[in-house]
Amino acid sequence: MLSVRDLRVSFATRQGALRAVDGLSFDVGSKEVLGIVGESGSGKSVAMYSMLGLVRDSNVTISGSVKFEGREILGLSDREMQSVRGGDIGMIFQDPMTALTPVYTVGWQIVEQIRAHTDMTKQQARERAIGLLGEVGIPDPKSRVDHYPHEFSGGMRQRVVIAMALSCNPKLLIADEPTTALDVTTQAQILDLMLKMQESYGSSIVIITHDMGVIAEMAHRVVVMYAGRPAEIGPEVDVVRYPRHPYTWGLLGAVPRVDSKNRRLVTIPGTSVSPLDVPEGCAFGPRCEHRMEICDERPVLHGPGDHLDACWLSDAQRLAIRSARSVAGGAS
Amino acid sequence: MRSFIIRRLISAVLVLFAISVMVFLIFFATPGVDPAARIAGRSATPQILEQVRAAFGLNRPIPIRYLLMMEHLFIKHDLTSYVNVGDRVLPQILQAAPVTLSLVIGAAVIWLIVGVLGGVVAAANRGKFIDPLIMFVGIAAVSVPAYWLGEVVNYFTQSKFHSSIFSWVPSSGYVSPTTNPWQWALHLLFPWLTLAALYAGIYARVLRAELVNAMNEDYVRTARAKGLSERRILLRHALRCSLISIVSLFGLDFGALIGGAALLTEVVMGLPGIGMLTYNALQNLDLPVLMGCVMYGAFFIVLANAVVDVLYAWLDPRVRLA
Ligand SMILES: Nc1ncnc2c1ncn2[C@@H]1O[C@H](COP(=O)(O)OP(=O)(O)OP(=O)(O)O)[C@@H](O)[C@H]1O
Ligand SMILES: [Mg+2]
Numbered sequence: 127m128l129s130v131r132d133l134r135v136s137f138a139t140r141q142g143a144l145r146a147v148d149g150l151s152f153d154v155g156s157k158e159v160l161g162i163v164g165e166s167g168s169g170k171s172v173a174m175y176s177m178l179g180l181v182r183d184s185n186v187t188i189s190g191s192v193k194f195e196g197r198e199i200l201g202l203s204d205r206e207m208q209s210v211r212g213g214d215i216g217m218i219f220q221d222p223m224t225a226l227t228p229v230y231t232v233g234w235q236i237v238e239q240i241r242a243h244t245d246m247t248k249q250q251a252r253e254r255a256i257g258l259l260g261e262v263g264i265p266d267p268k269s270r271v272d273h274y275p276h277e278f279s280g281g282m283r284q285r286v287v288i289a290m291a292l293s294c295n296p297k298l299l300i301a302d303e304p305t306t307a308l309d310v311t312t313q314a315q316i317l318d319l320m321l322k323m324q325e326s327y328g329s330s331i332v333i334i335t336h337d338m339g340v341i342a343e344m345a346h347r348v349v350v351m352y353a354g355r356p357a358e359i360g361p362e363v364d365v366v367r368y369p370r371h372p373y374t375w376g377l378l379g380a381v382p383r384v385d386s387k388n389r390r391l392v393t394i395p396g397t398s399v400s401p402l403d404v405p406e407g408c409a410f411g412p413r414c415e416h417r418m419e420i421c422d423e424r425p426v427l428h429g430p431g432d433h434l435d436a437c438w439l440s441d442a443q444r445l446a447i448r449s450a451r452s453v454a455g456g457a458s
Numbered sequence: 459m460r461s462f463i464i465r466r467l468i469s470a471v472l473v474l475f476a477i478s479v480m481v482f483l484i485f486f487a488t489p490g491v492d493p494a495a496r497i498a499g500r501s502a503t504p505q506i507l508e509q510v511r512a513a514f515g516l517n518r519p520i521p522i523r524y525l526l527m528m529e530h531l532f533i534k535h536d537l538t539s540y541v542n543v544g545d546r547v548l549p550q551i552l553q554a555a556p557v558t559l560s561l562v563i564g565a566a567v568i569w570l571i572v573g574v575l576g577g578v579v580a581a582a583n584r585g586k587f588i589d590p591l592i593m594f595v596g597i598a599a600v601s602v603p604a605y606w607l608g609e610v611v612n613y614f615t616q617s618k619f620h621s622s623i624f625s626w627v628p629s630s631g632y633v634s635p636t637t638n639p640w641q642w643a644l645h646l647l648f649p650w651l652t653l654a655a656l657y658a659g660i661y662a663r664v665l666r667a668e669l670v671n672a673m674n675e676d677y678v679r680t681a682r683a684k685g686l687s688e689r690r691i692l693l694r695h696a697l698r699c700s701l702i703s704i705v706s707l708f709g710l711d712f713g714a715l716i717g718g719a720a721l722l723t724e725v726v727m728g729l730p731g732i733g734m735l736t737y738n739a740l741q742n743l744d745l746p747v748l749m750g751c752v753m754y755g756a757f758f759i760v761l762a763n764a765v766v767d768v769l770y771a772w773l774d775p776r777v778r779l780a
Binding site: 204217227238 | 676679680681682684685695698775776
């Protein structure tokens with residue numbers, strides 16, 4: 127349904143070209159949940175925004191192909207994009223506190239979107255808005271519809287944003303770290319809500335996150351990004367259980383146990399590369415424990431079946447490393 | 459919202475009271491000066507001084523003197539100028555106020571329209587040639603001194619081209635709108651434009667900066683993700699939120715101008731408004747009139763601020779709770 131091929135986004139900056147996304151390809155099937163993980167600055171948001179024409183920087187260059195239901199949407203005019211955005215593809219953002227216009231009631235803002243894409247009357251759109259607010263679990267939607275964003279808590283606002291994103295029955299929902307700004311209990315509720323809504327609306331989801339826990343909970347397939355490049359792509363079960371890329375090992379090692387209160391990322395040794403000078407070879411090379419000579423050459427995505435990774439390690443090497451690790455892990 | 463308005467009005471009344479006390483103390487209770495001599499003006503005879511002392515109770519305690527003064531000003535309305543003997547203060551102010559109000563309200567309408575249009579057009583055309591052009595004209599207009607601009611406008615409309623293209627411009631002065639609305643507007647046209655020119659530029663610049671900031675806000679990204687048109691996003695979302703800061707700027711400027719800050723424009727354009735009255739009273743050291751003008755000015759500044767706060771609350775739902 128969504129098919130992205132070799133997406134590249136670079137910004138011209140004073141320090142030279144910043145390649146925020148560098149050759150990203152993935153597919154999202156119907157009703158599929160695709161997770162995108164990676165550290166801060168790995169280009170997850172930029173990739174999503176550039177697909178939808180939401181990167182408004184005069185210094186940006188975007189290339190590649192993004193096909194939505196067979197139709198190329200990269201390079202569509204703003205006008206043509208308007209019916210795609212909010213109509214076919216809904217978006218949910220990281221910070222619900224700032225995502226809504228502060229001076230209008232939430233009902234007004236949902237009605238505005240519905241009326242931009244359908245020819246419902248104000249009254250019908252309002253009824254729908256109330257219905258949606260009820261569906262996303264806002265108590266007493268009939269009166270809450272006339273409240274302003276600041277009168278809602280963060281979690282409730284995120285529910286409003288979800289209701290808004292779903293208001294035109296989008297086929298695809300893109301959620302950029304929808305739970306990062308929320309507390310842990312609310313995070314779980316919002317994720318549950320998204321799964322529930324995905325079931326009843328039958329939309330596909332692309333969910334961006336830092337959090338392998340979120341991936342494990344929601345995603346069918348995973349893209350692991352590092353420095354704008356895909357490091358590993360595959361079905362969720364495979365990537366989480368049998369990760370192939372050393373960076374993914376790091377990320378997974380970084381997931382605290384499910385019972386721990388704080389799900390914050392434990393950092394991987396070394397700092398993420400600056401996207402201004404990503405090495406010619408493997409982007410993760412400088413931080414990798416298993417670095418080899420050949421890593422100066424850029425690895426291509428390859429692998430068995432639909433589980434791909436960009437790493438030069440051979441299967442035998444990986445097996446050895448992983449078993450050594452699990453022994454160490456078991457001993458500790 | 460209603461309780462907000464009521465609370466705001468009560469605080470306005472308190473502020474006015476405080477201001478009247480301050481003004482009174484500064485004018486009439488400064489230690490070491492004989493207030494009677496101040497009130498009576500420079501060339502007062504001993505009899506007049508005696509009269510003033512009796513009328514204002516100057517040998518009684520300060521609170522009583524304050525009350526007496528306020529009684530003269532607001533209840534008996536018979537505070538009198540001793541410089542231009544017999545001129546009562548209040549009627550002079552009441553006569554001058556409509557002139558100032560006409561000047562400032564008319565100019566404000568023009569500068570708001572021009573400023574908002576300029577700001578929106580500049581922000582919508584960022585990076586194109588028209589944006590820096592508007593910003594340049596804006597900064598140029600702001601930098602011009604009021605009296606200089608007034609004199610230049612006068613020179614062109616009243617003398618240089620008065621016999622040719624500007625022959626329809628009446629000589630300076632004021633005509634009440636109840637006598638002749640057309641002449642009222644005609645007499646005020648160039649004063650309006652002059653005053654508006656001084657403010658429209660800064661409003662355009664401030665609004666443009668606000669809009670450019672607003673267009674980078676998260677809620678604008680949400681609006682784009684909703685599939686709204688750029689035009690709608692700019693006008694309904696970014697402009698609507700940016701107006702909040704324009705309103706607070708406007709409240710300050712408007713209050714100050716009504717309160718007498720249009721003095722330069724009034725004097726240069728020969729308009730007998732509050733600014734002119736203050737200017738003349740200053741030159742004659744006519745204390746009662748001056749105090750009347752200051753009180754009047756304070757009243758409008760406080761009132762304008764109260765109105766702005768109410769507007770603010772109306773524009774920004776977050777303020778209503780506070
Ligand atoms: N307008 C821009 N101009 C220049 N560089 C940009 C711009 N927008 C993003 N970048 C850069 O692109 C890189 C990728 O940013 P992006 O926001 O996609 O990261 P992310 O993976 O979403 O991180 P996070 O998890 O913190 O949201 C960053 O290095 C960022 O500095
Ligand atoms: Mg991001």
